[in-house]
Amino acid sequence: MTVVLFAAGAALWPEYEAPLRAAFAKAGLAADLVTEAAPETVDCIVYAPSSPLQDFAPFTTCRLVQNLWAGVERIVGNTTLTQPLCRMVDPGLTEGMVEYVVGHVLRHHLGMDKFIHGAPGWDQVVPPLARERRVTLLGLGALGLACATALRALNFQVEGWSRTAKTGLPFPAHHGEAGLDTALRRTDILVTLLPRTPETENLMNARRIALLPPGAVIINPGRGALIDDDALLAALDAGAVGHATLDVFRQEPLPADHPYRHHPRVTVTPHIAADTRASTAAQVVAENLRRALAGEPLLHQVDRSRGY
Template sequence: MTNILFAAGAQRWTTYEPLLRAELPDATIACDLPPEEVDYIVYAPGSEVQDFTPFTRLKAVLNLWAGVENVTGNDTLKVPLARMVDTEGLTQGMVEYVTGHVLRHHLGMDRFINQPLEGWGQEAPPLSADRPVTILGLGTLGSACAAAIAALGFPVTGWSRTPRDVPGITCLHGADGLDTALRSAEILVLLLPHTPATRNLMDAAAIAKLPKGAAIVNPGRGQLIDDDALLAALDSGQLSHATLDVFRTEPLPEDHPFRSHPKVTPTPHIAAFTRAETAARVIAGNVRRGEAGEPFEHLVDRDAGY
């Protein structure tokens, strides 16, 4: 009998319980199991499980989120860790969020939404072919977003820390590649993981390399941006707008400047929301692979942090 511990929060259990039982009818799935009898742990940030040592027959930890920075540094975790890669739900949600906000900034829609129409100045935006977009991060989410944006006619540059090849995308990597990617980015999308190497990647010096008046869309990680540098660039006009779905502190504090700044659109971490129906299928698929002796999918490189 396969035993699965659901350690992803009691508030999610009522949603996931019937879905996981339907996918894995022969498994025992519960929120409370003797640690020495657990084969798999369904996990989420903030889980009550922080010490994995008692789980002596554990085969894998299956994370419900794409982000794994809250668990990769846990020295008691010795088994494979899989992150959530859900093309049906999570990835599609991110593609829709990024595409929507790239188009919003490209078309200048904020000028006409909730603002009176003054005069009749017919200044049209450029066509997509004349609006370079850069996406930092070419993993599953970044590559999918890059492909969707390119399909609309935008010239898309993608940057990653290691070489990648995405059809139809100008792919750059390394320090020199980052410099080139930033200098052409009239709209910049951040889809990198949070690691020591990416923390504050968009500091004052990096923001200064962007074309004047560029817009930033960040549905990746709040720690990628230096908040003070971002606010200063918005105030100076170096940046025209920032759409932010992730923050250093979540929920975003009521008194945070991002809530009231006229050039910031905050959204409540909804860009790549884990959909239970499709996530349950991903979790079940990895359990079946493990029980069949096959390699797990979507494994985290613990050294790289993602």
Template sequence: MTLTVLFAAGDAAFADYEAPLTRALSEAGLDARLVTEAAPEDVDYIVTAPNGWVQDFTPYTNTKAVQTLWAGVEGIVGNDTLTQPLARMVDDEGLTQGMVEWVTGHVLRHHLGMDAHIVNPDHAWDHQAPPLAAERTVTILGLGTLGTACARMLATVGFDMRGWSRTEKSVEDVACHHGDAGFGTALDGADIVVLLLPDTAATRNVLDAAAIGRLARGAVVINPGRGPLIDDDALLAALDEGQLSHATLDVFRTEPLPQDHPFWAHPRVTVTPHIASETRTDSAAREVAANIARCERGETLKGLVDRDRGY
């Protein structure tokens, strides 16, 4: 029987995904038709995004699973009408590689002090070599797919790597901490902290004044995860006081970041417009098709969302 896959992530996204996703479904051995309209009772799978046009999932009584194209699901996981299994994008190789490149680039930028040489209007000749990576402690908060990939890459550069996660994890060459007891230990004395946690009730404002105070004096904060992970007021106060030397932020509570937000004008804040990583069409299409094939074989969906945890 031919499967009906409803693409509900919007017309603009469909223009990009129609050909690669149709091809990926076929290459996965699936007899499937990809559509943007269908009678709800005929839909076997829904491919969407948190801002997709299907917001009431109640009529889709025969739908086996909903696959989102995004890694973050905070915009959809609380939808009470969504009772079908929900899977998030976790193994898109393009998304992962993009995040690894962005995080590695900005960690190295701050580690090497590149800004002082890129913008040097006084032509200062400050002959001070940076420390080696092994002398710099980098902590990654969040050891999911993205956090683990970034930690591994930074470990190969030679940084003294730490990681923290809600549950126990093990990553080679990374000192892994978990739970409430391990949170402070992961932060204590860290020179650079990278936030790659999901946005949940338990993680909002996880980097508050107390957490920032545990970092090394003059530490750097890098946030490509989610805007609400940081207490903005505490961050600005720490930058002004000198506890932090810089913050590079890619995500914000309100996006686009309002023009009058103090982050724009602060001399020790770098704003990037939510570009740390994007779902790449071809690789994401392969992951969507592979997950549908898993479900058809009776296997557990990859990236299956735990509603209680929120991700």
């Protein structure tokens, strides 16, 4: 019997227990799903970084640590974690992110805030068509590519940037330092979907924010640390950045007195852009467990040298 330790916190256990058991059964896995076990008996750990479990050294027979979150920055540096670590790329999470990004891109593209908040008068300024609006995605992983596909289907001029070169994409894709500068200069709406790593910390600093065309919009459902908060606030105050829609922050919940809370050019959403759905995430866990037991390559295994 394969022992699977659910170490993602007691609050998530009622949500995940039934979907995980069903997914294991569907995959033909004889798995004993438990919340407590002798470490030396555990074959797989289903994990969330908020878990009390922080010492992985005793789990000498564990073949897989499956994170339930897309982000792994809070766990990847744990020196006791020598077992294979996989991040969650969940179809439900991806769908949620696509809906959030497309919704807010359309909101800014159409200038909907002006009408939602009841601007007086009869200002018949017609927005451009989507094919005349430039949208750039920073991050071309699974989430970025899914969002790019959806935006292209609406005829937006989509471009992208990633740290390393991406080939064979049906839209312009930049990479590296020079490529980032080029991408920033060529966008009306910027969407940041990068992971948090030492290389992406404060990626959008004052110099790079200044490269954006006047009035550009920033949408950040990626990681709060991607943006230098002081630099963004200064650009917003000066009108250089037209608006920022932010879903992730360095401190969460965002303090009530944080300047973002009250800035007229900022929309704050409470980290709701994309969440792991138990029903679809359970299928990913089951498939990765099957692969681990069969000695096959794992899905979305973390590259420790890159941090994601």
